[in-house]
Amino acid sequence: MAINFLNSLDLNQNELLHPVIENQANDTAAGTGVDGQLYYNTTDKYIKVWDATLGAWKSIGKYDDLTLATTLATTNVGVVQLKESGASISSITITSANANAGISITSPSATSLQINHANTSSVADSNNSNGVVIQDLTFDGFGHVQTVGTVDLDGRYLQSISAGEGIVITGASSNVINVRYAESGTGALDNIIQEAPTGGTLSAGSEILVNKSLTGTSNAARVALNTIPLNFSAAATGDISLGGNTITNVADPTAAQDAATKAYVDAATVGGLVYQGGYNAATNTPNLDNNPSPNLIEKGWTYTVTADGTFFTEQVRIGDVLIAEIDQPTSLGDWTTVQNNIDLASASVVGLGNTAVHGAGVLDGLSVSYANPTTGTATVGLDISSLPANSSLPSNLAQVQIPFFFSDSTPRNEKLGLDNIIDAVSSNTSIAGTIASGSTSGTITHNFNTSDVIVQIFDNVTKETVYADIDRNTVNTVTVTFASAITNSVRVLIQKIG
Secondary structure: OOOEEOOOOOOOOOOOOOOOOOEEOOHHHHOOOOOOOEEEEOOOOEEEEEEOOOOEEEEOOOOOOEEEOOOOOOOOOOOEEEEEOOEEOOOOOOOOOOOOOOEEEEOOOOOEEEEEEOOOOOOOOOOOOOOOEEEEEEEEOOOOEEEEEEEEOOOOOOOOOOOOOOEEEEEEOOOOEEEEEOOOOOOHHHHHHHHOOOOOOOOOOOEEEEOOOOOOOOOOEEEEHHHOOHHHOOOOOOOOOOOOOOOOOOOOOOOOOOOOOHHHHHHHHOOOOEEEEEEEOOOOEOOOOOOOOOOOOOOOEEEEEEEOEEEOOEEEOOOOEEEEOOOOOOOHHHEEEEOOOOOEOOOOOOOEOOOOOOOOOOOOOEEEEEEEOOOOEEEEEEOHHHOOOOOOOOOOHHHOEEEEEEOOOOOEEEEEEHHHHHHHHHHHHEEEEEEOOOOOEEEEEOOOOOOOEEEEEEEOOOOOEEEOEEEOOOOOEEEEEOOOOOOOOEEEEEEEOO
């Protein structure tokens, strides 16, 4: 079934890809057209156009001098054949407008293409110092160069360099060739070492020869031994003796096997817990909270409460632990109290407790998390992913109840049936209207307060989708315009997006 357009189709200068013009056996089958209408005559193999002045179909041409041959099976290459009066043209010549260019392209055989450059006098200077002239290129059927008649590189040939004892060419640039020494057998470097005197001693000013200096240059350089960092050396394979000397200016350790400094060890051990025994909070024995004199308590001293009582102003009970945070503590803030006897919480008693969900099943749907463990506060929320999946909705959507929170003048929680939700959404997002037969246009008011609407129209008699001009005049109206008066009434469907 063809798609019915009730107005012109504007492609805005875009391509129409892979079209097929209407096929008819003759003019009678094509019927009466309108000015400019086309069809393809499958009998005469002509494209024809309707001429309203003549009141008849008129041929607009047939091409038989330019044909496309079938793909060659041996090379899988498409071939364009030029013909003159049905006969194939045996050769093609392309001649430059400049007489001195001397360029021609001929096809001497079916398998090669030869390009001749017959005149080199057109080059600016005779010795070709400004470029390269390549004459007489011959290609095969695949475009590969087979022969080159003349190649003039203006004398710029790469001269050979014979590798000698210990010489290897490693690279080159526009004007530099780098050469490195590669020793074979006993070379020059061995001879230098063998001829050097023995019995020397190292000093702060002693130097060595390296092939890359510490500054990052690529040239050989002399480097003083007292400027070479230790981290340039390989890892030790045995014990290292410092001869009774110390290692100074060492950073604090970070990894498990790093060396530790004296300051790091002292800081790690000072203030460690030192158990002093029990503490009777009822009698303040030993004296911890009544300005003991002398106050010899040190940071890290730890006591266990053996009898209930008050410690400064805080209630402590048997099993609690008291830890001094500073030397000579004099107030409750100078101590840390670790309580050991908090009871479990109940409906009327504050204490230790835990909040848990009901468990997997139809009554699940809650999530519990302790985002801040230091406060012991639980966060409870909905977790519908843990509920059993429902494979289908009931036929009566009113049975599907969804909780809602109303934030009007009387905030409250209520339930709402899915059928009520769908009806409310549909009435606020879609509408339909009818344009009567004989009309050339019609306006539908939707009151959606947006131009983001989808509009579809169909013939109200045949129920086929039709196409016409659609104009979103305002955010609340849509106008449909036809090229001529419509025979049947048209139904207009509008749906809000977003």
